[in-house]
Amino acid sequence: MKQLMVKYISYYIERIKYPMMEALEYRADIISLTFTSYAYMLIQLIFITVVVNQFGSIGDWGLDDMIILFASGQFILLATISIFINVWDNTETDIEKGNLDFYLLKPINVLFNYSTRGFVLFQNLPSLMFPVILLYFARDSIIFSPAIFILYLVSIFMSMTIFYSIIVILGSLSFWITDSRYFKLILFGLWKSAALYPADIYPNWALPIFLIIIPIGLLAYAPSYFLVFGFNWQLYAVQVFVTIIFSFGAVFIWNKGIKKYSSASS
Amino acid sequence: MLTISKYFYITKLAIIRMSAYPTRFWGAILADLIIFLFVYFLWTHLYLGKTSVNGYTLKMMITYYLITLLIGSFTLVRGYANRISKDIKSGDASLHFIKPFQYKWVLFADSIGWAIPPFLILLGIVLLLYGIQFQYLLPPHNLLLFSLSAILGTILNFLIISTAGTIAFWTTTTGGFISLLTRFSAMLGGSLVPLSFFPQHIQAVLNYLPFKYTHYVSLEIYLGNLKGPEELFTMGIQLLWILIFLIISKFIWNKGYKAYEAVNG
């Protein structure tokens, strides 16, 4: 078992070495990329500032709190996509074109191999700096303690896992539905809405929907809640629960899809 | 010389192309509705215990966002800037065989074509909400003036966006910068939040810039925030900005096209 883990980890390290070197080569692209994401984040930030200035707060969240929420959300979304860019971009196309054949014939887990292909984290480091800088500016609202800091990181990690699982599930839909790539548009819609606001604004009926069933509303909310308000065991339990359900669900749906893929290809 | 009927044809093509991808079509509409749902959550929450903020009541606010959703694909469309800059950078034949004037209007017809199908669906939804007397949807103060203003706003917005795309005639890495420009243009047009929520000094500056005349003023007319003669006066300013940009646009395109032809011959 340990040998297997070593194998997978060393494979992953080998897999990302080259993209890392590549990132340094294509600087012009990085600048354009960074500009675009900074533009987007800046606009959202202006919106938050304008609204909070007028109304004092959104729920229990003041300006600094909202900035932390926003920054955490942007980081999670951007980092997850950068690490798993292949799953994000190409799953639908690869399934439709039957490009998964070679992955199936390698003695290594198919989802792992597929997910590790393509790694643009380094290209997006400048873009990821923006949320980190925002966190620094909003530091007055942060509860400084090593325990909270670790809790925040764990929560961020869980949110990234949830988001990765969502991406895998969305991509897997292509095993059954053609043209399913546009479901991503709905994800964008949620990203521009649910990931921006604290759960305070939801009416009661919406809470289970956007925190558990389609947990985009949980992604930024949970880690920033811990950072700003401290530990809350219900919220933590919800996040752990959603992480487990979604990660197992993603693997399950993917495997079911692979089976379907194998029976249909010709 | 492209005739009017050709422009209609291009519009029709765009409509057909859009309906060829049903998931894309419905996905985009669903995404917009989700965003609207959260806007609804946010403002109903924020307005608890308040009646009017910056001259906007909750009803006006929800109406604002709903109508923004409805006409936004006309008055706030941003994508053509990048498309133009791509065409220019790639030396695409479309610029060769169609002179700059026609190229622009071909794209305009295209953008209208793409905007019509979602508009029709959203119009259906708005009318439905109106029919069931959705309490947050206010009727237009003056439907005719609102519609005219929206049309003017659409034309102005397209002129601004297409002019932004011409940067590609003179610089190379433009993708990110254009994105920034067009996003700001939309925000200053009122896509994010009614402009009356911006600080006073910024609002003052915006009066002298064209952005608010693409989208925001149409909504002001819809909501009846402008008194009597102000409405026609504002539409006059819209026309003025359209004329200004027609001139700017023609000038820039001619210059740019000369440079383009020198390179691509």
Place this chain on the structure above:
Amino acid sequence: MEKVIKVKNLSRHFKVHKRKSGLKESLKSVFHREYELVKAVDNVSFEINQGEFVGFIGPNGAGKTTTLKMLSGLLYPTSGEVDVLGYFPFDKKHDFLRQISLVMGQKNQLFWDLPAEETFKLIKKIYDIPDGEYNKTVNELIELLDVTDIVQKQVRKMSLGQRMKCEFIASLIYKPKVLFLDEPTIGLDVVMQKKLREFIKEYNRKYKTTIILTSHYMEDVKELCERVIIIDKGKIGYDGSLEILIKKYAKSKRITLVFIKPVKKKDLMPYGRIIKYERYKVTFEIPKSDISDVASKLLKDFDVDDVDISEISIEEIVRQIFTNHKI
């Protein structure tokens, strides 16, 4: 001799949605879809020994690729038995996967964005190949295929020929016992095709790897395989020595003549067996040994505008096999 592949009564059927054109039909298909059963592979049986080089030939859509996919584990059989190296391929047990390899013409397993040698290194990790063995094998393959200067290039910047060479290296690094080649030379220029064929032949000779090759190019099979399996419409028409097949079926050639003035059929009949006749054009089937004699006679006796001499195509051989049911 160790039997490496055992296939018995293997079948693979597909349900294909019958598409009809027109708006009315498209609307109908929203509510009710008609399906057609396609027997891509129909009750096929054969056995292959270690070290054999077997060619599957047949026209496009014959069932070659489908058979190959069932042998490699990509497809689940509809019925019948398939056993490769003692495993049921579809289970895709890792121990099985370590011993087989698949190369598909024009399809890439190499990572597009990496230099070829980076993919090789990743394969080394996946298959747990020790350093020493890896270096020896890779260098040997690079030399054999003459790609020393190319392997550091990114795959997306390579030509198709260079890519296929690197694909071969990637598929052979871990010395598989069975190599499946699906139309490996498709799309390549004649020179490259020849080079690759030489390489595959040499590799099979040296390492006694069992190689299954599918192709619709007769050249591929002629150069490489002692044994050939002809498959068409999912059924096997011939399974045996290629030499015997060629001797039996390719002992004639076709000669086509175009005349300046129309010629009567009865005037042509004495020269040889007529396959096709039109007033200005005739096609004969003449034994190879006689062809130059007959050709020169015809050219002397008639006003000929154009002459064409060709081999009997594989399609014709296949057709003959299936209509004659001989062998």
